[in-house]
Amino acid sequence: MSAVARTWCVGVVVPAHNEEATIDACIMSILRSIAKAGVENSWLVVVADQCTDRTVERARRALGCDGEVLEISARSPGAARRAGAGRVLRHWHLPDPSRIWLANTDADSYVNEDWISVQLALADEGVTAVAGIVRLGADGSAAVHEVYRRTYLTNAEGTHTHVHGANLSVRADAYEDVGGWSDLALAEDHCLWGRLRRRGWRVSSPVSSVVTTSARLQGRATGGFADTLRARLEAQHAKP
Numbered sequence: 001m002s003a004v005a006r007t008w009c010v011g012v013v014v015p016a017h018n019e020e021a022t023i024d025a026c027i028m029s030i031l032r033s034i035a036k037a038g039v040e041n042s043w044l045v046v047v048a049d050q051c052t053d054r055t056v057e058r059a060r061r062a063l064g065c066d067g068e069v070l071e072i073s074a075r076s077p078g079a080a081r082r083a084g085a086g087r088v089l090r091h092w093h094l095p096d097p098s099r100i101w102l103a104n105t106d107a108d109s110y111v112n113e114d115w116i117s118v119q120l121a122l123a124d125e126g127v128t129a130v131a132g133i134v135r136l137g138a139d140g141s142a143a144v145h146e147v148y149r150r151t152y153l154t155n156a157e158g159t160h161t162h163v164h165g166a167n168l169s170v171r172a173d174a175y176e177d178v179g180g181w182s183d184l185a186l187a188e189d190h191c192l193w194g195r196l197r198r199r200g201w202r203v204s205s206p207v208s209s210v211v212t213t214s215a216r217l218q219g220r221a222t223g224g225f226a227d228t229l230r231a232r233l234e235a236q237h238a239k240p
Contacts (some may be wrong), residue, residue, distance in 0.1 A: 008120055009041040009100045011088030015080035016046055016107035020054040027062040029110035037116040043067055045087045047080040078188030082181035097172035106166040109213040118209045119169050128174040128201045131193060132167035132209025133160055140215025159205050165189035167211040174201045
């Protein structure tokens with residue numbers, strides 16, 4: 001993988017709204033994954049969206065010379081991801097965007113050590129976008145973890161039907177072709193994924209691309225994964 005990875009420029013975008021407690025672990029996990037893959041050209045952009053805590057300070061310290069913090073006031077995951085992707089693309093100014101891989105995760109999450117390796121292996125096979133899975137972190141009650149186990153389904157052959165902004169990556173030429181992230185506060189991930197599929201870009205949904213995310217039931221984004229977990233838990237309790 002190392003020899004192959006050197007041909008890619010990998011940008012990682014992390015939107016964050018008041019995630020001072022988790023941003024360090026998130027960034028460190030991304031840097032480990034990049035190093036494991038042997039990537040020589042990488043750039044991380046943390047998009048601090050209306051942060052009022054110490055997210056910006058901690059992110060800058062954790063990033064060092066490996067990336068930057070972009071501060072915006074949109075309160076929209078879609079707008080934050082779009083702003084971050086734009087900053088990554090401007091960082092390199094490459095005439096051929098087909099060698100830029102845009103990976104995305106969330107600030108309350110951390111990625112597997114092989115996260116980038118798995119995605120670049122698929123990219124070298126011609127895949128232009130990857131939608132991975134999320135697993136729950138150690139936080140959260142036993143009931144939350146049980147409802148996740150019962151309802152978060154994957155296919156026996158190693159694929160799935162889930163789409164998460166916390167684990168969605170795309171080749172830059174495909175990203176630009178479909179117009180990039182929409183400025184949506186909800187379901188920006190499904191919107192981008194749907195446009196990629198409709199335009200005929202080759203996509204993959206492997207269970208091997210894994211991000212661990214918070215099991216909290218009160219998330220930063222209304223209608224996000226935390227709300228989905230809470231709704232499923234409430235539905236389980238409502239059953240006779």
